[in-house]
Amino acid sequence: MGSSGKQEAFRLGFxxxxxxxxxxxxxxxxxxxxxxxxxxxxxxxxVKPNSTQEILYGPxxxxxxxxxxxxxxxxxxxxxxxxLVLTDCEPILELREHIAAPVAFVAPDAGRPAPAALPAPxxxxxxxxxxxxxxxxxxxxANGQPGQLDEAGGSVPSSAPxxxxxxxxxxxxxxxxxxxxxxxxxxxxxxxxxxxxxGDADLSxxxxxxxxxxxxALRIGAAK
Amino acid sequence: MSDLxxxxxxxxxxxxxxxxxxLATAPARPxxxxxxxxxxxxxxxxxxxVRCQEAAAVVTAELAERWRPNWGGVKTVRLTFPEGIEFxxxxxxxxxxxxxxxxxxxxxxxxxxxxxxxxxxxxxxPPDALSLEDRLFYLLxxxxxxxxxxxxxxxxxxxxxYQYEGIAWLFSQKGxxxxxxxxxxxxxxxxxxxxxxxxxxxxxxxxxVCPKPLIPNWLREFKSWAEELPVVxxxxxxxxxxxxxxxxxxxxxxxxxxxxxxxxxxxGEQPPQFDLVVLDEAxxxxxxxxxxxxxxxxxxxKRSWALTxxxxxxxxxxxxxxxxxxxxxxPRATPDLRQLTRLAKQYILRRTxxxxxxxxxxxxxxxxxLDLAPAQRSAYETAERDGVVRLNDxxxxxxxxxxxxxxxxxxxxxxxxxxxxxxxxLERLEADMxxxxxxxxxAILFSQWTGCIDWLVARLARFxxxxxxxxxxxxxxxxxxxxFKQDPNVHLLLMSYATGAVGLNLQFxxxxxxxxxxxxxxxxxxxxxxxxxxGQKSPxxxxxFISKDTIEERIDRVLQEKRELFALVLGEGEATNxxxxxxxxxxxxxxxxxxxxxxxxxxxxxAPAEQAPAA
Numbered sequence: 001m002g003s004s005g006k007q008e009a010f011r012l013g014f015x016x017x018x019x020x021x022x023x024x025x026x027x028x029x030x031x032x033x034x035x036x037x038x039x040x041x042x043x044x045x046x047v048k049p050n051s052t053q054e055i056l057y058g059p060x061x062x063x064x065x066x067x068x069x070x071x072x073x074x075x076x077x078x079x080x081x082x083x084l085v086l087t088d089c090e091p092i093l094e095l096r097e098h099i100a101a102p103v104a105f106v107a108p109d110a111g112r113p114a115p116a117a118l119p120a121p122x123x124x125x126x127x128x129x130x131x132x133x134x135x136x137x138x139x140x141x142a143n144g145q146p147g148q149l150d151e152a153g154g155s156v157p158s159s160a161p162x163x164x165x166x167x168x169x170x171x172x173x174x175x176x177x178x179x180x181x182x183x184x185x186x187x188x189x190x191x192x193x194x195x196x197x198x199g200d201a202d203l204s205x206x207x208x209x210x211x212x213x214x215x216x217a218l219r220i221g222a223a224k
Numbered sequence: 225m226s227d228l229x230x231x232x233x234x235x236x237x238x239x240x241x242x243x244x245x246x247l248a249t250a251p252a253r254p255x256x257x258x259x260x261x262x263x264x265x266x267x268x269x270x271x272x273x274v275r276c277q278e279a280a281a282v283v284t285a286e287l288a289e290r291w292r293p294n295w296g297g298v299k300t301v302r303l304t305f306p307e308g309i310e311f312x313x314x315x316x317x318x319x320x321x322x323x324x325x326x327x328x329x330x331x332x333x334x335x336x337x338x339x340x341x342x343x344x345x346x347x348x349x350p351p352d353a354l355s356l357e358d359r360l361f362y363l364l365x366x367x368x369x370x371x372x373x374x375x376x377x378x379x380x381x382x383x384x385x386y387q388y389e390g391i392a393w394l395f396s397q398k399g400x401x402x403x404x405x406x407x408x409x410x411x412x413x414x415x416x417x418x419x420x421x422x423x424x425x426x427x428x429x430x431x432x433v434c435p436k437p438l439i440p441n442w443l444r445e446f447k448s449w450a451e452e453l454p455v456v457x458x459x460x461x462x463x464x465x466x467x468x469x470x471x472x473x474x475x476x477x478x479x480x481x482x483x484x485x486x487x488x489x490x491x492g493e494q495p496p497q498f499d500l501v502v503l504d505e506a507x508x509x510x511x512x513x514x515x516x517x518x519x520x521x522x523x524x525x526k527r528s529w530a531l532t533x534x535x536x537x538x539x540x541x542x543x544x545x546x547x548x549x550x551x552x553x554x555p556r557a558t559p560d561l562r563q564l565t566r567l568a569k570q571y572i573l574r575r576t577x578x579x580x581x582x583x584x585x586x587x588x589x590x591x592x593x594l595d596l597a598p599a600q601r602s603a604y605e606t607a608e609r610d611g612v613v614r615l616n617d618x619x620x621x622x623x624x625x626x627x628x629x630x631x632x633x634x635x636x637x638x639x640x641x642x643x644x645x646x647x648x649x650l651e652r653l654e655a656d657m658x659x660x661x662x663x664x665x666x667a668i669l670f671s672q673w674t675g676c677i678d679w680l681v682a683r684l685a686r687f688x689x690x691x692x693x694x695x696x697x698x699x700x701x702x703x704x705x706x707x708f709k710q711d712p713n714v715h716l717l718l719m720s721y722a723t724g725a726v727g728l729n730l731q732f733x734x735x736x737x738x739x740x741x742x743x744x745x746x747x748x749x750x751x752x753x754x755x756x757x758x759g760q761k762s763p764x765x766x767x768x769f770i771s772k773d774t775i776e777e778r779i780d781r782v783l784q785e786k787r788e789l790f791a792l793v794l795g796e797g798e799a800t801n802x803x804x805x806x807x808x809x810x811x812x813x814x815x816x817x818x819x820x821x822x823x824x825x826x827x828x829x830x831a832p833a834e835q836a837p838a839a
Contacts, residue, residue, distance in 0.1 A: 030364060036366045036371075037366060038365065038366075039304075040305060041305075041360060041364050042301065042302040042303070043301055044300050044301075045298070045299040047298055069295055069298050073300055074300060077300050077302065078302075079302065079304055205367065206366070209363065209364050210364075212363045212364075213364055216349075216360060217301065220359070
């Protein structure tokens, strides 16, 4: 429906990221209406820290890149601003410290296969190793860390172990989402918007779309 | 810097930054003579000469007040989705309870609770979508089940999984031939895909062209599956039609083939433009040189869809005309069989009932081989004998039309004897209908001739038959179908192949009679599938009347061979150039026609290789 938003009572932003060996992090933000229909999508080019930055940022590196760099850039450049940003990548929760909109973490759905088990698009796997990305596989993101890719197909531990912040929890659609612990006031905003979201809405599903789009963007970018 | 090194074993040199003091110039210690316990004379103990030496730094050190990481700006790529067309919101009914009133959406496609959750249907980008924007547009659409499930689009009932796949496929295709077997819901899939394209802003103006008798059917289906979509039917006099074609704000235009051809030609060089043109029963453009095909190709459009249950009626080459309309081959292209097969994989979606409708009740075919009644037999033999003699006398002047006339004459006699009114088929039909009516069943009968249908009406009055053929005005046809469905006293619908074989939904009828045979097995299948389609709850019994020892048996034999060939072409892609309907050679072959040749005779008729289709 574009930006005019006649029926966009409550716009949702689905923000997630991937970590690609040798290339860094890419993030994607899909803004939908309350029914999950896409309004705008935006993704970053890969952001790769150099070794100095890795040393200096230490364990805060992932949170910084995902929340402050990628998250802020995607939110600020969005033409259609979401009323609520959802993420399945816990470090991105830190984005809340830099924007005015509420940010919430959607835990992976127990009934849904973890991103690691989702088949990557054939096109990505078929890429020529010489021409672009090597054969990639997504590592588990069940811990709320960004999905990671490795050549061997094994699981790569996240660079920053997730701490376990406790924030306000709100039911939205089929999921229970957790807000940033330092912004309990977001609960009211989210609850007010939640009445627009169908009770059976699956808030984990749009992240699959974002990941598919990121793979596609990487594939096409690598082919160029 | 603390570089310490020995120089010549005697001299210790301390490297220092420029300006450091030379230790050798420091005041000397007082001389002490000590006896070491080791016995070495302490006088031999000497201080090394130490001096500082300038050395260039290996790396230039920089001093700064502070260091800040410079990450630069994060570059992003943005895709904004086009604005879709807003329609009336889904109807909401109010459920009033004690002390409360809450809105409730009308029934969306809710799967039965006992159904296991199935894999959601995702829209895939078509292979010919190359740009990132195009591919992401499709990838980022929600699963169809979510999209349709009562959240925004009300559906009368849950589509089957293969229908979801068909909708997703159509949604992403610019050129598409949906060739599902009759009865699998091409109409519903097309309407829903149109609906999604309109909703997502991909199209804004659609032209749907279909045979004239099917216009009420399409209107009914639109109302059922997408009642919010405004549909305008092209009709009326020339001035009114011109106005309808060009009226701004029209979303879906529905036209029949004849009016499309006539009106588009009147527009000349500036025909109206469309985002999507859909041809129903697209076999109508199988002849690429026909006016219909040329006109359809000339309509400016962005997407081209063709719908047909019989993508190949006669020869695989017919696909080339459809491909040309779909703009997936260059104009006048003549793709060979290998290319046709390759294109089919990308641009044709065909599913058969056997593959997808495992729960559809079976279709039970039975041939009723009937002896002609005595008077019929006499009339038939006289007509055949005289006809063959006449043809033989014509010698090489004989044409396909002459043979055709004889075939039609004989076929009519096998239906009934015009002089005595005797008909073994009628006797059998009456017996079957007694049984069907007693059980409250409904049957459809197909014949090639409207005259035969009218003749039957008078003799089957006790079953309250209704008539549906080309002589029934269009505006009276819908009420006929409605009465057939609703009136429990009406047990029989008499239809002509030409008018009733395509597009109608008569799945409440459990019996189909083919009173005489059509030339093409695909048309017969279409007729049968009016009843044997989605929604049919019980097995459909199909009875083919064949008069024994007549031309009907010979035609049946040829059609059976054709049917087998048809399955071979579409099933395995091993097409041959054989015509699937009866060709001239085959029609000549129905009779043993000979011309005098010297003292003997010789066979008359075209060579077997001739493939000109007769029907």
